[in-house]
Amino acid sequence: MKSWCALTFLWLAHFCHGALSCPALCTCYYRRAEVVCNEVPLTEYPSKGLPTNTTMLTIQFTNITSISEQHLSATPLLQALQLYSNHLQDLSPDLLRGIPHLHTLDLTENKLSDLPAGVFSHAPLLNLVLKNNLIENADAEWLHGNSSITWVDLSGNRLTKVTAALFQKLPHLDNLDLSNNRLEKISANSLDPLTKLERLNLQNNKLITLDASLLQSTRNLTYLFLSRNKLNKLPQGLFQELAQLKHLSLDDNQLSHIPAGLLDPLHSLDEEGLDLTANPWLCDSKVEYLWRWLQKNKKKVFLPETITCASPQSLVGRSIMSLTESELNLQS
Known part of the structure; x- marks a missing residue:
């Protein structure tokens, strides 16, 4: 014992x-x-x-x-x-x-x-x-097929592109952060495998435009960050499938116009959920769509009074919402 x-x-x-x-x-x-x-x-x-x-x-x-x-x-x-x-x-x-x-x-x-x-x-x-x-190259070979990963953060690296092959191995991804890189383009349909994606951060890159089909499969997207790029135009149907989107940041780009109908699908935007500040808006007849949309959706916009004209010279600094039909040369 x-x-x-x-x-x-x-x-x-x-x-x-x-x-x-x-x-x-x-x-x-x-x-x-x-x-x-x-x-x-x-x-x-x-x-x-x-x-x-x-x-x-x-x-x-x-x-x-x-x-x-x-x-x-x-x-x-x-x-x-x-x-x-x-x-x-x-x-x-x-x-x-x-x-x-x-x-x-x-x-x-x-x-x-x-x-x-x-x-x-x-x-x-x-x-x-x-x-x-x-990191300069996000390699699909890092992962096996059908990875269980739901969140990937590759922000603050040296990426100039991302391959569709990587996203094909991430079918469960709901949060993707590619901000603060050197991305100049994202290939059309490359995000198609990411059907569960809810949050996409592309801010502070070098994107000039986005393919019209880029977001067609990301219908669960609720947060999209595109600030501080070089976006100078956006295709008309870019946000067509984003009925669940709550927040969209497009501030600090090179947008002078947006196409008619671009923002219409965004029914779920939070209060102050859209940021369009710090863009060089051209206040001519082509700004009519944005002007009318802002009038109807003021509460959904962050600091709407600071969305101002960069040209023509006679309207520089004027809030777009404050403009009149005559100033925009619109016919009643």
Whole structure:
């Protein structure tokens, strides 16, 4: 009996010691199985001492430059991994193979550029954040077919294009952020696989126009951000299928006119849900559609009085809504 009790005590002591271990320079929250290594002088991944039951791991503001499958295998129950603002330069193709429960991977603000094929294909990811890296090509080969991912953030990279092949592997995507890149064009029909998309952020790119069919399959879209591009014209039927859209930002572009009927399908816009400010509107007879639409939908527009004429000279600075039919040379 004494021998059995002694063995039990030793086993419990060993178990508790292992469960309560914690890497140097990190903080472990045992009850919620979380480890945080924040703003510490780490140069290597802290595999040693990580509790094996860890489900949430944050390593941020360190000098770590690489991470491998072997490092992550120390925490096989991991569900969320945040590696924000380190110095990661490359990733192993089998990086996620040993963590089959991972649903969130955040690699924001590292130095990643070329990523290997299959790098995100070994875990049931739902959220993938690659914000503020050095990525020039978003490769479809990163993923296996029919990925479960619902949120992709590729903002703040060096993308000049995105391929339809990537979106074909993301049929469950509902949130896509491509803002703050160098996109000059998005191919017609490239977004067709994204039938569940609800939020699309394309702001602060170099888009000049958009194909009329681009948004024809994204009928669940509720938020569309197109601010700070170089859009100088929009096709008439661009928003034809967006009856669910609540917010549309077109501010800070190069729009002088919009085609008649463009905004008519947007029945679900929130109050102040449309932003048209900071465009060089030409206040001639072609602005009639926008003028009439603004009169009827003032509450849906953000700061409607600041949507002003950039020309002709006689109307510069005038609010479009304040114009009269005679000033626009319209026939009653």
